[in-house]
Amino acid sequence: MRAVRLSVVTAAATAAALTAVTGCTExxxxxxxxxxxxxxxxxxxxxxxxxxxxxxxxxxxxxxxxxxxxxxxxxxxxxxxxxxxxxxxxxxxxxxxxxxxxxxxxxxxxxxxxxxxxxxxxxxxxxxxxAKRDPRLDAAVAAYRKYVQQQADETLPKVKVFTDAVKAGDIEAAKKAYADSRIGWERTEPVAESFGDIDPKVDVREDGLEDGQDPETDWTGWHRLEKALWQDKKIGDREKELADQLVKDLTDWQGRVGKAEITPTSMANGAKELLDEVATGKVTGEEERYSHTDLVDFKANVEGAEKSYELLKPVASENDAALAKELDKQFAAIDTLLDKYRVDKNSYDFTSYDKVGEDDRKELQDAVNALAEPLSKLAAAVVVK
The missing domain is CATH 2.60.40.420 (Cupredoxins -  blue copper proteins)
Structure with missing residues (x-):
C-alpha cells in the first residue's frame, strides 16, 4: 500500500518504531x-x-x-x-x-x-x-516461497468472483466478495511490493497517488472499486474496465511471485512491514475507509507475519530464546484479541471497523505495538551465530 500515512501511534508505538534491528556479519x-x-x-x-x-x-x-x-x-x-x-x-x-x-x-x-x-x-x-547459511534457513525460504505462490494462486479465483460481480453490475455481490478477494494479497504484501510496479496498480489509495496523477484516469485497483461500491454506490463502464484491469494486474503478480528474491532477513523484515501496515493503515481505519473491512486485512497481515516467524523460529529460538518466547506470547495475544471481533468464528467475517469504538481501537493498537517491538529484532536473530 503506497500512501503517505499519518501516524497516530502512541508513545509505545514510537518506541517500537525506533527499536534497532541489530545487524550481523557472517x-x-x-x-x-x-x-x-x-x-x-x-x-x-x-x-x-x-x-x-x-x-x-x-x-x-x-x-x-x-x-x-x-x-x-x-x-x-x-x-x-x-x-x-x-x-x-x-x-x-x-x-x-x-x-x-x-x-x-x-x-x-x-x-x-x-x-x-x-x-x-x-x-x-x-x-x-x-556465506553458507544454516540449512534450516534454506528450508524456511523454500517453504515461504511455496506459501506466497499458494496465496497468489488462491487469490485469483476469489478476485474473479469479485470482479465478475462488478462487471455484472451487482453491487451487493461485489461488496460481499471484496474483502475475501484481498486476503492472500494482504498476507504476502511485502513480496508483492518488492516488484515495485504492481502494488501501485492494485492497492493504492487515492491519497497515495503520485503528484500529477489524476484519480479519474490513473487510479486503479481494489480501493478505486471500493469507493465506487460503498461511497458512490454505482457501477459504470469505467468500473467494469477497472475490474478487468485488476484481474490482469493480479495475474501478472501471480506469475512473478515465484521469481521474487527471498532471504531469511527479507522474510523477517517483511513480517515487521506487515505489522507496520497494521499500525499505520488498519488500526487507523485509513486502509478500508469506505468498506470498513479493515479487520479482515488486519488478520491477514498478522497471519502473514506469523507464517514468516514460524518458519524462521527453529533458528531464531536457538539464537535468542527470550525473543522467541516473547514473540510466541504476543502473537497469541493478538490472535486472541482479533477473535473477539469475528462475527463467525469459522470464517473471515469480522465486525465492521466503523463499529469499533475508540477504546477498543486503542486496545488493538497496543497489541500491535507489543508485537512490533520484538518482531523488529527477528532479522538479527536469524543470522546471529
Missing part, C-alpha cells in the same frame, strides 16, 4: 564498520557513508534529519526491492538488517514517501554469494 554481529552503512536522509538528500561494502549481511543505520516522513530502500538496478523501511519520522533513527549478494544496488530515500526518491548507486563486493 560470524555474528554486523557492527563491524565495513558492514554498517550510515544513511542520512533529509528532504533533499540521501547520503550514504560508503558506496562499497562486502556482500553478505549488512546493516543500514538510518537517520531522518528532514522535516518529512521518509522511507529507505535497497533496490536492485531494475528497481526490485531487496529490503525497505517505511514511516521513518523526522528526527528518528532506525536500523535494518539485509542480506545482499555481490553486485550493484541503489540505496534510495523517499522524502514524503512518494516519487522515485533520491538514489545513491552502491556496490556489494565479494565472491558473488553470501
Amino acid at each position: 560470524k555474528g554481529s554486523a557492527q563491524g564498520g565495513d558492514r554498517v552503512i550510515e544513511v542520512t536522509a533529509t528532504d533533499t538528500k540521501c547520503e550514504v557513508s560508503k558506496k562499497e561494502f562486502p556482500a553478505g549481511h549488512i546493516e543500514l543505520a538510518i537517520e531522518n534529519k528532514g522535516s518529512k516522513v521518509t522511507e529507505v530502500y535497497i533496490l536492485f538496478p531494475d528497481d526490485r526491492v531487496v529490503t525497505e523501511r517505511e514511516n521513518i519520522g523526522p528526527g528518528t533513527q532506525q536500523k535494518v538488517t539485509a542480506e545482499v549478494k555481490a553486485g550493484d544496488y541503489r540505496i534510495t530515500c523517499k522524502p514524503g514517501m512518494k516519487g522515485d526518491g533520491i538514489r545513491q548507486n552502491v556496490k556489494a563486493t565479494g565472491g558473488g554469494t553470501t
